[in-house]
Structures are given as structure tokens and as C-alpha cells.
Amino acid sequence: MADLEKDLHTEHMVINMGPSHPVTHGTVKFLVTLDGENIVDMKVDIGYLHRGFEKMCENGTWQQVIPYTDRLNYVSPLINNVGYALAVEKLIGIEVPERCQYLRVIASELSRISDHLTNVAAGGLELGAFTAFLYFVEARELVWDLIEMLCGARVTVNYVRIGGLKNDLPQGFQDKTRAVFKEVRRLWSDVDKLLTKNRVFIDRVRDVGDISAEEAIAYGFTGPCLRACGVPYDVRKAQPYLVYDRMDFEIPIGETGDNFDKYLVRMEEIQQSMKIVEQALSRLPDGPINLDLPQYRMQPKEDIYHRIDSLIFHFKTVIDGIKPPPGEVYLAVEGTNGELGFYLVSDGSGKPYKCRVRPPCFALTAAMPRLMKGRLIADIVPTFDMINMIGGECDR
């Protein structure tokens, strides 16, 4: 063998995958050192989608940050909205009414469904299962119709407000949700039939990208990727926020943390999220959705039109921004890829002094070299897909 290698002049080859490559759904570059088809070394180059989110926040008022957060994880913007609003509310020390909390749970779970649908669909597509992609994109479209009905846009939702919500549930939302979920469940079982026992799919994803629980924790994994290793860590259960402690749902866990486990966990989470939405809709209490605190949440329009004190508060909160007391706060919510944290510092002025985001997929992306060393180059595709790195969130 050694003789052979001497004659053949085998050398390592360094190739670039990306920044714009079909498998890199965010813009990201892999610098892969190859020995034949085996990956000897790998470097991940991120930052191609850096838009200066954190700096931008410092130049906007606290309310103006909400549309910016839509652009973090653009597949599940509602969760980002909820996370940011909850962090600011924690900083101020207020709690929103119960109906609002239920509505935020519904909104977050709808977002989670759409994100997992997208991820599984794209994962299938990249391994050649185009049909599964079409079915799940149809399902996602239906969920997005629901979101559009609720907030007026499919992706750039801008729905959650500090101390409340933009609007209440539209009429006919419950019936539409029931119809949509029926369809999503039908498409889910079709995709399940097409992929879960499919030998081609299993051969590509099973035992690829596996990682032990200890190592995953050491890398900072959270979310479906950690649950796939068998650790049932979910922020919704570990540090319940909103009304998640009143919801009855299970945490799907895998065993080895390979891509097949990640796929199974995500598939199961779609079902669990639909369960949560149904529960929340059936228990939805009546009552207000916004806090009556004019220095933080705008007053209803009638008051603004007709009452001078409301109008003054309105002008003051819009022009100066709301003013949380000085202090700092960290709050994490369960994003679709894991723990999405917001660390906010306020100096008592109308603008955030610092707004730092803990993106879940940064830690996941950082583990790519560990997952890929010694494997084949073709394994990058399913592994990177199941990591589900979202450029907008990772690079900010």
C-alpha cells in the first residue's frame, strides 16, 4: 500500500463548498480537506449573512427591534418575536394577560411546525426525495396561511408587542386551524410512509453525524439535535415560560444523535406542536390581550383619538421609545433549533444599550468539523441539513 501511494502521488485536496452551494441553505463556506472522498479536515466559515443585528438594535427604540427579530430565524419569526418581547417584559418586570400568553403559545407553536416542516422537506429534497419536499411545502404553505390570517404576513410577521400583541385571533381561526391540521396530518403520514422506512433514505442518514450526549452538551447543543442524543432538554419544560407548564406534551428523544434520530425527533415534534396548539385553542380564556400601561403599551385607538392624556403618552412612547429601568436580563425560549436567548442591557433610555442574541445554531454549526471528520464528503449534505443552520440567526 505504501508503495502504491508513493507511485500515485496521493495528496490532500482542499476544496471550497459554498458560500453559495445548494447544500448550504444559509450562506456558509466549508473548507474541506479531502483524501479521496474522505474528509480529513474541515473548517466552517460563517458570517456571510451578517447584517449587524445587534448594532442595529442599539440604534432603534425598544419597539423598533421587533421587526428586526423577524429576520433572525426567518423560518420561525414568531418565536423570535415572543422571545424578545418576553425578555423586555422581564426587564421591566411585567407579565402579560393570560389570553395573550395563550395566543403567544399558539403563535410560537405554529412557527415551530412550519420550521420543522421546512427542515424535513429540505432534508428530503437534498437526498433526492423531491416528492416529500412538495408534500411538506404544501403543508407549510397551509400553516403559513394560518399565520398570514393571524398577523398579516407570512414571514415578516411583526406580531408580538411589548406588553401585548398586535391583534387578537381573527374570526374563524379555530375552524381554519382544525381544517389545516387535518391536512397537515394527512401529508405528514404520507411523508412518513415515503421516508421513515425508505432504505435509500435510511442508508444516507443512519449512523451519520452521530455524537454522544456528553459531547453534545460540551459543544453547547440544544434543541432537537440534543434531544436526538437522548437528553430530554427542552426550555419549555426545563424553565417553563408563558403557559407551557399547563400544556400536556411529550419530548421526543433519540438515542445516538445521528441524522436519522434528528429527523425522527423533528417529525414527532410536529405532532406534539399540533397537539399544543389544539390544547391552547380549546382552553383559550377570554379577557384582554394587552396590558393597560400607557408608558409601555400603546393605548387603544379610540383613546388616542379622543383623550389628550392617551395622545400625549402615545407621542412620548413613540418618539422617545419606552423606557425600561436600567438593568440587564437574560431570557431563553425554545427556538426551533434550540435555546434562543436574548441578553438585554438597558441604561434607562429609550434604546437598548445592548441586545445580544444567543443563536442555537451557532453551537451546532461549530460542531460540524467534529461530526464530519473521517466521513465521506457526501455525508456533509444530510448532516448539515439536519443541523438546520439558519444564516440569519447564526450570523445575525
Next chain:
Amino acid sequence: MSKMTGLEQSQYHPLVGVPMATLKPKQVRKNIHLTLWEKLYVFEILRGLFVTGKHFFINLVGFVLPPAGKKRKVFTVYYPEEKVTLPAAYRGRPVLVAGANGAEKCVACGLCEKMCPAKAISIVGGERAGGERYPVSYTLDMARCVYCGYCEEVCPKEAIVMSSEYQGLAQRDRAILRYSKDQLLRSEESVKGRLDYIRRIYSKCSY
């Protein structure tokens, strides 16, 4: 996990620290080894073909015998010929509302300009002979606007609303997208539906 504390004997999860009963973990990796039947592949292909075939035939029947009120039972919307029905909440391009006298209702208070997260609006305010304020120029850069709806939300005069227009927003020149006051102005009737909607969602009863 090698150095476990005494916690694992209790009903708490050793790594998460939450009682197992609330955690409810559910093992999803089951029967992962394929049976011989599944390994043979031919039957699995047939099963897959059955799933895709079902979709194909349902769509085919839907073409011939469309469901009531629809042209065909397919999910795709054939865009320029067909259009999707937009929900009442839909946020299209922001437009200025004209009052009864045909002039804009806007009083150039500058709230929308201040609130706009994309800094798309620029207003030059002035005063009419009667002392009434009005915008001498009102420019909205559609290429900057992110359609967030904040301008509509903060306006104290119902002078700017999100219409349901979404066409013509792709241009070859950014200058075309800088809309002036005349281009933005719409009569009150044409945005009546939206005005009703915002009165409803921002009213006291739904607060």
C-alpha cells in the same frame, strides 16, 4: 455522565433536573432495523408509488370534477390568471388616505417617520393658510419599507394604512420606488375595508 450524583435514583432527570413525570420523554427511535420485507425494496417502492399515485389520481379527478366553487382541486395557484384571496389582516404597500375634500388626512405629525424601523418615510411639514398642518412633501421609499405596519399602528389620524396592493414592487430602478405624496394618495372608499379592520383590531374591545 460517568460522574453521576445521587440524583439519578430520584425521579429527577440527571441532566435536565426536572421531574421525569413532567418531562415525559418519548423514545422515537423504534424498530429501526428493517425487516427482510422492507430490505427487499421492491415492495417498498410499490408502497411509495401507492402514496404518490394516490395524490396523482386525487388531483386528476379534481381536474375533471372540480370541487364546488373552485376551478380545479390542486393546491397551486396559477398566478397571473388566478389570484389568492388575501386575508383581512394582509399588509400590502402603505398608502395615504385622502379625506372628504380630496386632500390627505395627514397632519405631518412625524410619528410614522419616527417609528418606521426601516427609515423609509421622509416628511416635510408645512402650514396651510388656516393654520392647519399638512405635509408639503411625503416620500415613502418602497424599496426600504419592510411592510411592518408600524406606520399604520402609530398614526393618530388614520392617515396611512396598509393597502392590499402588492404589485409593481419589483422595478429596475430604485428611483421609481420612491413614491411621492400623489402616488401614495388613495380615496377613503378604496381602503374602507382596511380602515374598518384597523378600527376593529386597535379598538378597546379587542385590547
